Amino acid sequence: MDISVTLINGLNLAAIYGLMAIGISLLWSSVGMINMAHGATFAASGYAAWLVADATKALVLAAFGKGLLTTSLMAGITLTAGAGFGALFGALIYLLAFLPIHDKPNFPVRSLIVTLAINLATVQGLLWYFGPKQKNLPKIFGTGKLEFLGLSARYDQIGAILATAVILGLTLFWLKTSRKGLEIRAMMQNPEGAVLSGISVRWTALPVTMLTGALAGLAAILLSQTIFVSPTSGTMPLIKGLTIALLGGLGSVPGAVAGAIIIGFLEAIVGAIPFLGQRYVLFATFLFIIIVLIIRPRGLGGLLDEARK
Amino acid sequence: MTKFYEIGQRPSEIILHPDGDAPLHRRRLPFTRRHLLKWRSRTNPKSLQQERMLADKRPLWWALGLGALAITAPFLTNASLTIAAIFCMFAAINVLWTLVIGTAGIFSLATLAIVGIGAYASAGLNVYLGLPWPLMFVAGGVAGLIVGGFLALPSTRLDGLYYALLTMGFAEICRVFVQQLKALTAANGAINNVGSFIPEDWQLQRPGLLLGFAGAFVILLLALLIFRIVNSERLGMLLQTAREDEAFAEATGIDYRRARLMVFLISSTGLGVIGAFYAQFYGSISPSIFSLDQLMLLFAMIVIGGLGRSEGAVIGTAIVVLIDKGLLGLGPLRILLVAAIMLAVTLFAHNGLVGIREQFRGWRNRKKSEARARRTEKGGEVMPEEAIEFADKQEIYYRRFQKRLRDRLKALITPELIEEHRLRPLGQHSDALNRVLNHFRRGEVADKYAIMRQPDQFHAYKIVAFSGVRGAPPRLVDDKIYDDINQAYHAVFLLRVNDLMES
Numbered sequence: 072m073d074i075s076v077t078l079i080n081g082l083n084l085a086a087i088y089g090l091m092a093i094g095i096s097l098l099w100s101s102v103g104m105i106n107m108a109h110g111a112t113f114a115a116s117g118y119a120a121w122l123v124a125d126a127t128k129a130l131v132l133a134a135f136g137k138g139l140l141t142t143s144l145m146a147g148i149t150l151t152a153g154a155g156f157g158a159l160f161g162a163l164i165y166l167l168a169f170l171p172i173h174d175k176p177n178f179p180v181r182s183l184i185v186t187l188a189i190n191l192a193t194v195q196g197l198l199w200y201f202g203p204k205q206k207n208l209p210k211i212f213g214t215g216k217l218e219f220l221g222l223s224a225r226y227d228q229i230g231a232i233l234a235t236a237v238i239l240g241l242t243l244f245w246l247k248t249s250r251k252g253l254e255i256r257a258m259m260q261n262p263e264g265a266v267l268s269g270i271s272v273r274w275t276a277l278p279v280t281m282l283t284g285a286l287a288g289l290a291a292i293l294l295s296q297t298i299f300v301s302p303t304s305g306t307m308p309l310i311k312g313l314t315i316a317l318l319g320g321l322g323s324v325p326g327a328v329a330g331a332i333i334i335g336f337l338e339a340i341v342g343a344i345p346f347l348g349q350r351y352v353l354f355a356t357f358l359f360i361i362i363v364l365i366i367r368p369r370g371l372g373g374l375l376d377e378a379r380k
Numbered sequence: 381m382t383k384f385y386e387i388g389q390r391p392s393e394i395i396l397h398p399d400g401d402a403p404l405h406r407r408r409l410p411f412t413r414r415h416l417l418k419w420r421s422r423t424n425p426k427s428l429q430q431e432r433m434l435a436d437k438r439p440l441w442w443a444l445g446l447g448a449l450a451i452t453a454p455f456l457t458n459a460s461l462t463i464a465a466i467f468c469m470f471a472a473i474n475v476l477w478t479l480v481i482g483t484a485g486i487f488s489l490a491t492l493a494i495v496g497i498g499a500y501a502s503a504g505l506n507v508y509l510g511l512p513w514p515l516m517f518v519a520g521g522v523a524g525l526i527v528g529g530f531l532a533l534p535s536t537r538l539d540g541l542y543y544a545l546l547t548m549g550f551a552e553i554c555r556v557f558v559q560q561l562k563a564l565t566a567a568n569g570a571i572n573n574v575g576s577f578i579p580e581d582w583q584l585q586r587p588g589l590l591l592g593f594a595g596a597f598v599i600l601l602l603a604l605l606i607f608r609i610v611n612s613e614r615l616g617m618l619l620q621t622a623r624e625d626e627a628f629a630e631a632t633g634i635d636y637r638r639a640r641l642m643v644f645l646i647s648s649t650g651l652g653v654i655g656a657f658y659a660q661f662y663g664s665i666s667p668s669i670f671s672l673d674q675l676m677l678l679f680a681m682i683v684i685g686g687l688g689r690s691e692g693a694v695i696g697t698a699i700v701v702l703i704d705k706g707l708l709g710l711g712p713l714r715i716l717l718v719a720a721i722m723l724a725v726t727l728f729a730h731n732g733l734v735g736i737r738e739q740f741r742g743w744r745n746r747k748k749s750e751a752r753a754r755r756t757e758k759g760g761e762v763m764p765e766e767a768i769e770f771a772d773k774q775e776i777y778y779r780r781f782q783k784r785l786r787d788r789l790k791a792l793i794t795p796e797l798i799e800e801h802r803l804r805p806l807g808q809h810s811d812a813l814n815r816v817l818n819h820f821r822r823g824e825v826a827d828k829y830a831i832m833r834q835p836d837q838f839h840a841y842k843i844v845a846f847s848g849v850r851g852a853p854p855r856l857v858d859d860k861i862y863d864d865i866n867q868a869y870h871a872v873f874l875l876r877v878n879d880l881m882e883s
Binding site: 105167172175177180181184185187188189191192195198199306310313314317321350351353354357358360361364365368369 | 534537538539546548549553556557559560672680687713715720730
């Protein structure tokens, strides 16, 4: 097996899981809610993007003909639809799982249950409405291969990696520089202190849920370049995102990035080793995470005091 | 004798009226010091009769519910009978899971994994090594104990959610591992033709189904018995202390970590036995038992019922199993229904369906006290909840009288009355002013004022207030000096009026 393929595969997986994990991690650290409906957001925004792309495809083709312009326009439409619907779904999660119960007794467990129920309902609803058949999204990065320094990678892999880097950079930049970002970071460091300084929990939680929803929507579009959209397609990214967020230490963005890279490479390497193969990927990942968690109970990045309890 | 309206909780209590001299005679359960029902004796202070009240009615509800299930089962159709058996089996699993989550406080999601391992171990031993079926339960229990011991090691080290994830990962590993096993590849990871307590020619026949239900029912009863023994005896008491305050529990010498491990091991063993039963009941075992969907459905059951209570586990299981297995015609919609119920219950109830009663009572009490606070003003009167603190009940009536008197006098005070007093502080007064002044004269010393002539000065007065305590001197009210005694009288009057209006 070629080492370059392993590398690119690893980075590709790391990019997409990283997007999911950072969404989960961010939501936990600022709002104190484990979002089990992240996978539902993923699947639902995949379907929304498919619907929009399907509806506009003929129109765009008729207007601009076949060419780079059409591809880039379709890419824009698909990404916007995915991210937009993801944000809307995030707002729905906010309305159902945060707003009614955030000041009630045992909020963490109850919000977890509510998001779990949303997940269950969404997956079954999609299955019921669209059927189990898989859908194909437009290839937003085109199809083809690129040879570079002896590395060979498909367009969609390179696109996913670059797009993730850009999205993450933008998100972190927004968190670092904007007023809302400051409020969110204050909420992450010390929720009570933030409230006492006049930061509204409700108006901080809404942008965070929408942002993480949009991240999940983008992850859905990016992953759908490699695999298809299906009602249950959100389950695996959810589990991966959760495990990576926990491996990195809940609430730690650098930890989540490191965890995503480690898991991505681990999966790619285990998949590439001949006598282990693709079937043992999950096995190896979980074994690794269990070992790490036993050695460091709060994950890689979660230094005991910084992580939200 | 006239019949009174029955109000309050009393009519719904179960009360016996034994003869006054009949001794309380309670049977103990054999080999234990426990009683079956919790009777409490008292003498009713109103009727002076001896009564015996049932303090805890839950055993009756359990007996009614389980008894109804056992009696109706033989009359059910084959399909319903299977559903009832599945309900019993899952209820048993959930009761033991409640023990782990509620009593021990370990957020473990490996329940079905342990059941599955028990099932696979016992089924494998039966099919490949010819273990007879009664020993399968032992094999399942041992397998559950071993896996439980392995899983329990990190449970005290990891935080709730981290441990939940770890156990979820464990279930996934089990699923993949079983599917990879070379020996089982032909059957897609399943073991079929497992020996069973149901004879072979009874399989899927009416007697076989009845026997299967009976077995599941016995398993449920055993699980409830284990729950009762663990949860409300020594281990449960230790853990309850630890739940309320870990540091306090540790300081009093309670090794709550060890107690948690014990509970975890006991319930794991039980789950392994249920696993063996599961394999026998279906005659086969497949990797789908390790799947996430199955786990989520199980989680929905205990969440709907209410975490941490055995009633909750059983009620939630009944609802979800009825929807999931009973309404097969709905297709994927039935899971949607389960999700909707889960959502509604979690949003509106603090702790599942069994917590609703308590929640409602808390809400009603809050509303009641709010309403009472709105319609009553205190003004020195004794509130009903304070009344029990007074040994001398006459004090309550005295204070009520004083309050009403003050209310009457307040109504008498008008600008004309004050003007009348200003003009003539001493001498003959109108009826209203006389009443007010008489009330002031009768008051406690602590409420009274005095006029103090300034030393070495003629016609210079200040007003002082008595402390009401012997030996403690009066204190100066303010520095104002009055040059006329009548002005000083009137100033004292105004102070008293002010105190009266504010009381």
